[in-house]
Amino acid sequence: MSASRREFLDCSRCVVMGLIALGLPAADLAALPIGLIDGRGDWADRRYPIPAADSVNIDHGAQVIVVRSAGHAYAFNLACPHEQAAVKWVANDHRFQCTKHDSRYQADGVHIAGRATRNLDRFSVSREGEEMVVDQSHWFRSDLDPAGWAAAMIVL
Numbered sequence: 360m361s362a363s364r365r366e367f368l369d370c371s372r373c374v375v376m377g378l379i380a381l382g383l384p385a386a387d388l389a390a391l392p393i394g395l396i397d398g399r400g401d402w403a404d405r406r407y408p409i410p411a412a413d414s415v416n417i418d419h420g421a422q423v424i425v426v427r428s429a430g431h432a433y434a435f436n437l438a439c440p441h442e443q444a445a446v447k448w449v450a451n452d453h454r455f456q457c458t459k460h461d462s463r464y465q466a467d468g469v470h471i472a473g474r475a476t477r478n479l480d481r482f483s484v485s486r487e488g489e490e491m492v493v494d495q496s497h498w499f500r501s502d503l504d505p506a507g508w509a510a511a512m513i514v515l
Contacts, residue, residue, distance in 0.1 A: 393414070393415045393417065393448045393450060394414060394416045395416070396408075396416045396418050396425065397420060398418050398423065398493065400492075402494075402495040402496055403494050403495065403497075404492060404494065405418075405421060405423065405492070405493045405495060406487075406491070407423075407490065407491045408490060408491075409432055409490060409491050409513070410425065410427040410432070412427065413427050413428050413429070413466075414426070414427055415448045415466070417437065421495065422436060422437040422438065423482065424436075424446070424448075424455075424479075425491060426466055426467075427515070429466070429467075430514065431513065431514055431515060432491055433467060433481060433484070433511070433512050434484050434491065435468050435480065435481055436480040436498060439457035439458075439460075439479070440475050440477050440480055441457060441460060441462055441475035441476070442459055444460070445457075446458065446464065453465075453466055454466065454471070455479065457473060460474045460475075462475035464479050467512075468480075468481060470501075476502070477500060477502040478501040478508065480499065480500055480501075481498060481499050481501075481511035481512070482511065483497040483499070483511055484512065484513055485513070499511045
């Protein structure tokens with residue numbers, strides 16, 4: 360049985376809060392494969408620190424996933440393109456998975472299995488210093504704009 364999007368986000372938040380309560384140093388939290396973050400700014404100019412190492416960070420309020428992987432940074436919509444259910448990060452397999460129908464995606468958002476028929480939607484991103492600026496009013500679908508989708512990343 361798959362968890363709902365709310366259950367997934369609540370569980371993720373509880374894990375991070377539990378680690379903080381146990382006194383895990385902030386440096387160790389940054390090394391976790393998944394973290395919770397809050398961006399600054401509005402929808403057309405939401406800012407996130409560029410992760411220092413490969414990681415997956417979720418801004419559940421804005422429904423954005425910020426990923427650093429293999430020398431690139433991406434911002435994805437939290438929803439699976441198939442039926443808009445939340446995707447979760449499966450750390451052991453280094454991939455995303457839809458919580459409803461189990462579609463699977465690589466860390467760069469490329470669809471690898473399941474009912475979905477396209478890659479995760481990517482937001483338009485740019486770099487300003489050590490921040491990633493995400494424009495949630497402008498996103499790319501790999502099936503409608505393959506070139507735009509491929510370019511929606513930051514090379515680190």
